[in-house]
Amino acid sequence: DMSEYMEKFSVSRLIGAPPGYVGYEEGGQLTEKVRRKPYSVVLLDEIEKAHPDIFNILLQVLDDGLLTDGLGRKINFKNALIIMTSNIGVRDLKDFGQGVGFATKNRQSQAGDHARSVIQKALKRTFSPEFLNRIDDLITFSSLSEEDIFKIIDISMRGVHRRIEDLGYHLELSEEAKRFVAKRGFDPEFGARPLNRAIQKYLEDPIAEEMLSGRLKEGDTLLADKDEDKEKLVLSKKVTKKSSSKSTKANKSSGDSNGSEEAEDSSAKDAEA
Structure with missing residues (x-):
């Protein structure tokens, strides 16, 4: 959650504290986890809320796939998949309506193209060009129906x-x-x-x-x-039908008992004969 890294000093939490500071030997929250599990998915939620210095650190990660932690070790990110989510441009899309008419495929495609253009403009206003140039793909999610x-x-x-x-x-x-x-x-x-x-x-x-x-x-x-x-x-x-099933079982048992009594009577008569 990048909202926890809004301050300048929070950069050291990702890569580890520099030598001489408290927690120097513990390593960073990001670098240490990727060092232990290099084949992983790194999700940076709401990246726009992070401090600008974090964007500068991510430049070498997105370009070279390497990041130096507080201990001076080179952490390899080449086998990690980095996904960043953002709500940038959502407010700009509020004023965009579908208009009056049927929701044809042509209108839906035009709405999707307009949404992507609005979001791309908002991203350019927020992030630097060198940061956006290192992102492989931009996926725009449609609103839920x-x-x-x-x-x-x-x-x-x-x-x-x-x-x-x-x-x-x-x-x-x-x-x-x-x-x-x-x-x-x-x-x-x-x-x-x-x-x-x-x-x-x-x-x-x-x-x-x-x-x-x-x-x-x-x-x-x-x-x-x-x-x-x-x-x-x-x-x-919800009403269950347990009582009816019990009554049917009782009827069956009584029928079986009657049958057994008749069998005993017939056997007794045969014995007397």
């Missing part, structure tokens, strides 16, 4: 299902409930984070209240579905 958010629900709900099952309960979501949460958690400007807030508001909090109420027993299954007026989710305990 409502259908994408619907697919992400299953991924985001894995942790919720796991926590509920650890407590001894089960949860089932109907398709209408998923559509409801996806619609409430859809925001093309902020991505998938509103979905997590919608899951907490419409699912996690009501489920927690239902558990605290004492109406549930261990092993019960909660069913989340949309109500008739389609304005909120309704949690209900």
Whole structure:
């Protein structure tokens, strides 16, 4: 997380403190990990928040694949894949609308080209030309659609299902409930984070209240579905068919006992004869 390296002195945390300083023998957080595992993926999240001196250090990494740590050792980055993420240009894209009309492939390609051009201009205003020239490829992510958010629900709900099952309960979501949460958690400007807030508001909090109420027993299954007026989710305990299965088993056992009694009567009659 490059937001932790916003100060000038934080550069030494990456490559290690210079000789004579505290922590000189420990090595840097970046150089030491790459030295131990040279075949690795290095993710620099939100690179624009780092101090400008860190960009100068990354120049030789992106060009020669080498970096000298605080101990004077040459750390080899040639077998490492470096990925940098950034939110630069996102604010400039807020004013760009799709306009009125059908979302044809031509319009979508024009929107993608415009987004890339806006982001490239923002990158040139933030980073130096020599830094941008050492980046192999620039990938622009498209905004998430409502259908994408619907697919992400299953991924985001894995942790919720796991926590509920650890407590001894089960949860089932109907398709209408998923559509409801996806619609409430859809925001093309902020991505998938509103979905997590919608899951907490419409699912996690009501489920927690239902558990605290004492109406549930261990092993019960909660069913989340949309109500008739389609304005909120309704949690209900799923009814199992254990009682009917028990009655059928009882009938079978009674039938078997009757059959055995008839067999005993017939055997007794044969013995008397």
